[in-house]
Amino acid sequence: MKNNSKAEPQCSRCGIEYAFKRIGGKYKARILWNLKTGDQLRFGELLRTLPDVSTKMLTQALRELEIDNLIIRKVYHQVPPKVEYTLTESGRELLPFFKHLDDWASSQMANEVSSLDNE
Amino acid sequence: MKNNSKAEPQCSRCGIEYAFKRIGGKYKARILWNLKTGDQLRFGELLRTLPDVSTKMLTQALRELEIDNLIIRKVYHQVPPKVEYTLTESGRELLPFFKHLDDWASSQMANEVSSLDNE
DNA sequence: CTGTATCCGGAGTGATACTG
């Protein structure tokens, strides 16, 4: 549990740092982005959506997102367990950012293939 | 450098993934954000700006940002060496998004302290 | 189905010393 409820003291202009601690993980951004439709997704659905994630990492990312109040974890106490995740209000506020970032990435990728660049 | 117009591997909606590979590191976003003023910054200045970064990590992040065409590395061949970093056009296109993120973070932080939530 | 616990290899990172 690495949640720091304390506000950052020194770096008032570094909300960037604050933000990236919350969405900067390897999977967090994609999880949020996959929830953008507004529908709730189940654990297994998210697992299938992110090809390279394991249950452990997904659980961990989900927990942290929940702690940071970006997603809501809704548990159905049924015999086949069922858990659904949805964006919170704060999480939804991030969507325009992701949208623009997605657009930026598209233009960058288009630009890359036209020039000679690879990783 | 022949290119097919559709170079997307499998995840066309995951420009997010592409973007975060470029700006999602621990320091990259803050480096770019610190260059937002449009001024060029020297290596040592960046080092002082990011409190928790070592020369090795800073160099590495800077190299990757340069490779990804987000910053420009200008070297002055002088007896006291001098290197300045500036944003490229692509890098500057990211600024509005960081701004948005920064605003979001500010409201989140304000919300956190006012709601006084702990475990 | 939705997780949790554990092991373990390797990638990421820091400190230090050194170079041009």
Add this chain to the structure above:
DNA sequence: CAGTATCACTCCGGATACAG
């Protein structure tokens, strides 16, 4: 001043097994 090289170490993250 602006890096590079090396070593040592932490810890991320995958695989597996297991629990509710």
